[in-house]
Structure formats: C-alpha cells, structure tokens
Amino acid sequence: MRHRLADEIPHLRRFARGLARDSNLADDLVQDCVERALTRAYLYDGSRNLRTWLFTILRNIFINKVREERTRAANMAANAEEPAAPALAASQLDTVLAGQILAIVEGLPLEQREVLLLVAVEGLSYREAADVIGAPIGTMMSRLSRAREQLKLQIEGGQKAAGPRSQIRRVK
C-alpha cells in the first residue's frame, strides 16, 4: 500500500492544488489524506480504484476543513492573489492566463469546482467522479455542466472587460 500511495502523491497534489489553490494548504491536505489512508488501509479492498478512493478521502478532508475554518479559508482565498510560482513557471501558457484560470476556478462553488477538477483535469469517468463526491451520476453531470458554463462565462466576461492582452481582474 505504501508504495502505491507514494505513486499517487503527484496526482493527489494536483487535485489538492485545484481544490485549495494555496500550495501549503494543498500539501496539508495530501499529507492528511495519506495518513488517513494508511490508518484505514484495512477498509480498502483492492478491487476499488485506489486513486478514486484516495480522492474521496482527500475531498472529504477538504470539505471538513472548509466547514471548520470557513472564515479563515475565505480570508486566505481573498489574500492569495498569486498562485504558487513553480506551477506557473513550468506552464507553457502565458503565466497570467494560467493564474487567472486558477483564480476563476477557485471562485466557483465547491460543488462545481470539485467535479470540474475530477473530470476535466483528473480524467475520472462520470461514475468515478460521482463516487468521489458521493452523489448520483445525474447530480454530478448537472454540476459539471454548470461548472463549464460558469468557467466559460467568467473567462468571456474577463476578456470583454479588459481586452485580449491585458491582465484581467480576479473574478469573485
């Protein structure tokens, strides 16, 4: 289990970074997730996809953290103007644009953000994504649809407001 967990860490970090944006908080989530997975290893039957199981754990930890630290989380989001530098430096895109996308996604309601990350970024199937969030497939699909629409609207809105090359303001 430990070796397989180690292999999953990069994917967990990417998912966590999409959820939490702040790289320290994201790594806290991953650390907690791994430790909880080890403690609950007896609950994992090898038949289930390990990554899906881990994403479920991580997502639940995140939701609990959000509940507990609602105000603090909001303040952190408000103050975190810049995304983690290493991720942007390695991006092949215009770094401003990558930052804007992450800011927009961070501004999405959690229920939209998580399905967008799971399907569009982590490549989970609809069934797997629905399992992770513990909702029926139909619910997951509705949220995904709203997420992509919102993303589209906010990117277009930003572009309209600022023109093609200027930095667009972070959309709340």
Next chain:
Amino acid sequence: MTDGERIDDLTLHAYLDGELDPARAAQVAAWLTANPTDAARLETWKHNDGMLRAALDPVLTELVPVRVRRSTAVRVRRPRLVSILVSRATAAVLLMSVGAAGGWLAREHIGGDTDRSLPIEMTAARALDAHVIYAADLRHPIEVAADERDHLNAWLSRRVQHQIAAPDLTSAGYTLLGGRLLSDRGKAAALFMYEDTTGKRLTIFVAQSRAHYDASPKLIARDELKAISWSDGPLEVAVTGELGVDRLRGIGEIVTTALKAKG
C-alpha cells in the same frame, strides 16, 4: 431518438467526455455538424478544460515536499481524533480512539458503537479521577506496599472478587509502589500504583465489569494525564499516567496480557 431532436447540454458534456456509447455519440456528432452554435460552445468548454489542465499539470512534475513524501512512512497505529466530549465527572475530556490493525486492539473505533463504549470511557474518567487524588499523595499513595506483593494481590483479588495481580511493568520503566482499595460506584476496585525513575506515577485500575462485555480500548486525556481503558470479559481495566499515547498503549498491552494470565 429521432434525427433533429434537440440534444441537451448534459448530453453534450457527456459527448465531450467520451461517456456516450458509439451509437449515441454518432447522433451527437451529427447534431453538432448541423448546429454550429452548440459546436462552438462545446469547443469552448474543451478549450477551457485544456487551459485548466495546463495550469495544473505542472504540479504533477513538481518536486514533492519532504513532509508529503514522508507521510507514506508514517506508522499506521496512530491515534485518530474522534470527538470532544464533556463528561459529567470531568470538565473537558479529549476522546481518542486507539487505532487500527490487528494485535491487541480488536478494531478501530471511528466514533461508532457508543452504546457499549460509553461505559468504558466513563471507567477511564473514574480511573483518571482516582489517579489524580491518590497519585498526588507523597506520604500515603498506597495502602499496601510492593514489599508485601503476595498479600497485596491476595487482598485485592478477594475484594474485587476476581483473581488479579499487579502486572510487572519494569520493562516499561515503571516500578510497583503498591496498591489500594477503591470504592467505585458501590463496588470494590483495585488501584495499583507505579513510579518511574523521574517520580512520575502511573496507576492501573481494575474492577469487575457490571456486565460481561468486550469494549475495545478508549483513550481520554485531561491536561497532561491520559487514561486508556477497556473491558475484557469480567474485568474493566484502566491505565492512567502522564506519558505519551504510544507508551501508554504499550503498557496497556502488557497489562492486558498479564491480567489474562491471571484470570
């Protein structure tokens, strides 16, 4: 589904994500060819997804921070925080279930099984209360000293109405001081007291269970003190001391083995 029937958004997304069977996908493809507005929307979704992936993919190849790398090496038997309870006997009691796979611990409690486990947490609270009262006593912490061990064991076994003997904790760094009799909710209970080389005291509380049941270990804490308690058939047992959780659990294992050997 007839040709020309409007394709809803959810289906468009499913098409984008490859979730449709080939027949349905072909229908959607045909629809998109005939409906450039929807085709454009779909392209935008696809493009935005790509930008999001591009923004996050670099995380996959980042150097993993040491603390995250190390998390896979964590020892499995770590206690998990379950809940905070306020017991009637103590001001604030921190409750932890003692963790996981195999060995002495029957199963991990993640906040479940409260009907049977509540008495055990109360036992721990009572044992902790007794520890606080008696361990603090410099001159009379015990009634019968360790130099009269046989007498101590015989006396307490008689009163508790079960064969018990003070476990040997020298391997854990604790020396027996002696023991005393307690009145615990109208019944006799034994309290064995130990001391380590720094003078810190540890007590083992043993009483007859009111009902024969097995409760897996529960741990409570108050300030620096921690108590772990469990029930094993006819006996309820608690170990209380000022020490780390892992050491306490280790002593609990010694005690449970020792008491089983006697019983």
